[in-house]
Amino acid sequence: MVNVLKACKERKIEQAIVGRGFFLVSSVIHLRMKDVKQMVVGFLSFGIFVLLINMTTNRPQFDPESLPLPSVNESSTVGDGVVVNKVSREKQRRLWGEPGPFLQPCWEERLTVLKERPWGYIGVVLSNGPQYHHIQMAEAVVIAKYLGATLLLPTIKNSENEPNGQFDNIYHTGNFIKSLQGVVRVVGRLPDDLSSVSPAVVNVPYEATPNFIEEDIRPALKRSAVVILGNFFVSRNKMKEEPLPELEALRCLVMYKALQFQPSVARLGDHIISRLREAGGSAGRHFVCIDLSTDGTIPKNCSSSREASELPKSRKCVDITVIGTLLVNFGFEDDTAIYLTQSRHDPNLEPLTNIFKNVHTKEYSMPFNEEKQVLYSGRTQFEKALDYYICSRSDLFVPTVSNMFYSNVAGERIRLQNTHMLVPSFQCRSTNFSTCTSRYVTEKDHFVYKCMCPVDDKS
Numbered sequence: 001m002v003n004v005l006k007a008c009k010e011r012k013i014e015q016a017i018v019g020r021g022f023f024l025v026s027s028v029i030h031l032r033m034k035d036v037k038q039m040v041v042g043f044l045s046f047g048i049f050v051l052l053i054n055m056t057t058n059r060p061q062f063d064p065e066s067l068p069l070p071s072v073n074e075s076s077t078v079g080d081g082v083v084v085n086k087v088s089r090e091k092q093r094r095l096w097g098e099p100g101p102f103l104q105p106c107w108e109e110r111l112t113v114l115k116e117r118p119w120g121y122i123g124v125v126l127s128n129g130p131q132y133h134h135i136q137m138a139e140a141v142v143i144a145k146y147l148g149a150t151l152l153l154p155t156i157k158n159s160e161n162e163p164n165g166q167f168d169n170i171y172h173t174g175n176f177i178k179s180l181q182g183v184v185r186v187v188g189r190l191p192d193d194l195s196s197v198s199p200a201v202v203n204v205p206y207e208a209t210p211n212f213i214e215e216d217i218r219p220a221l222k223r224s225a226v227v228i229l230g231n232f233f234v235s236r237n238k239m240k241e242e243p244l245p246e247l248e249a250l251r252c253l254v255m256y257k258a259l260q261f262q263p264s265v266a267r268l269g270d271h272i273i274s275r276l277r278e279a280g281g282s283a284g285r286h287f288v289c290i291d292l293s294t295d296g297t298i299p300k301n302c303s304s305s306r307e308a309s310e311l312p313k314s315r316k317c318v319d320i321t322v323i324g325t326l327l328v329n330f331g332f333e334d335d336t337a338i339y340l341t342q343s344r345h346d347p348n349l350e351p352l353t354n355i356f357k358n359v360h361t362k363e364y365s366m367p368f369n370e371e372k373q374v375l376y377s378g379r380t381q382f383e384k385a386l387d388y389y390i391c392s393r394s395d396l397f398v399p400t401v402s403n404m405f406y407s408n409v410a411g412e413r414i415r416l417q418n419t420h421m422l423v424p425s426f427q428c429r430s431t432n433f434s435t436c437t438s439r440y441v442t443e444k445d446h447f448v449y450k451c452m453c454p455v456d457d458k459s
Contacts, residue, residue: 138255145246202216290352
């Protein structure tokens with residue numbers, strides 16, 4: 001090794017140590033054969049030494065506390081007053097939250113199996129998007145079970161005018177039928193001997209009570225043998241009956257197990273989520289999902305205040321500028337990946353895009369070859385299903401409207417342990433995330449907690 005270094009020094013070929021091949025060859029030509037052999041041995045020894053250093057310093061880190069978190073920068077002063085950036089773990093947890101408690105289904109023991117041969121048929125027309133479909137489908141199953149009737153696979157209102165708008169294009173019919181097996185009989189169509197029967201169409205309140213079913217639906221079923229639940233409405237009757245445990249269990253079964261999206265919806269939703277995570281910026285693989293609206297337009301009656309704390313209590317929604325200001329005040333960087341429930345960019349989005357440069361809609365997030373097949377008005381059932389799927393799985397969900405979309409997405413997020421939800425309101429303060437956290441989580445004020453229970457509590 002000494003001879004090699006001496007030879008290199010004499011011939012001024014220090015580059016050989018660095019490993020530059022063409023310098024090594026030119027130097028070897030001028031060395032004696034003995035020096036060549038010694039140099040090769042020395043060079044291999046040096047290479048093995050370097051390799052060992054790399055192995056010991058770059059090995060994988062298996063300690064969770066030592067794993068690098070996605071960088072959320074926070075200033076600190078070091079030494080002679082030089083400001084450097086460091087990763088704040090506490091800030092990271094505050095911005096992106098942590099997984100909620102693990103919950104598991106606790107409705108099975110309250111379900112009852114079919115005891116008699118079903119008579120009559122109950123059909124249902126779904127409307128207004130997936131956020132309504134889940135509870136409409138749950139009501140249809142409850143009514144069919146209570147009456148001892150067979151349930152027809154549903155149709156979606158005006159779906160014939162939308163590409164991919166049919167029930168089996170959005171929902172997994174096989175999973176739906178299998179999940180209800182032994183509890184409610186489900187068929188795809190009426191038998192031939194009833195195909196010409198004119199069904200009775202009945203309007204139904206959400207959370208239909210046994211009294212309503214007995215007085216308004218059973219007589220219609222006896223008359224025509226086929227009843228279609230054609231429209232749902234919110235009951236104004238404050239005197240509600242105590243819900244039967246079996247019917248509550250059925251609602252749970254439908255909403256959180258039976259009615260699942262088609263694999264094609266989940267596959268495209270996962271692709272968009274993957275692209276959003278890749279675009280995460282300083283937040284790493286995290287992203288925010290903001291629901292501006294579910295009808296393709298930004299609400300026009302929202303507050304234009306720049307501060308959420310100035311919102312009057314009567315407001316039902318907040319302006320997008322409020323959302324942008326809140327996120328900045330909480331400490332989200334301007335390159336944070338944000339997904340909006342909009343199919344395409346709109347000039348009304350500029351108050352947010354002027355603050356955050358990493359804002360995405362479906363138009364920029366899905367594969368080009370599928371864009372023209374999926375994106376139409378922004379209001380189709382398939383597009384709403386994508387928004388529902390993505391918002392349920394984002395790291396942070398921010399609703400701007402207090403509506404059924406927010407309520408049902410919140411339930412799905414709680415089921416999936418994605419409990420981090422920021423709800424702008426008059427009491428929301430940008431210095432305290434807890435004042436902005438959804439009451440569905442802080443107060444457990446959601447129907448999902450009747451269906452999903454902690455592992456050690458199945459009551």
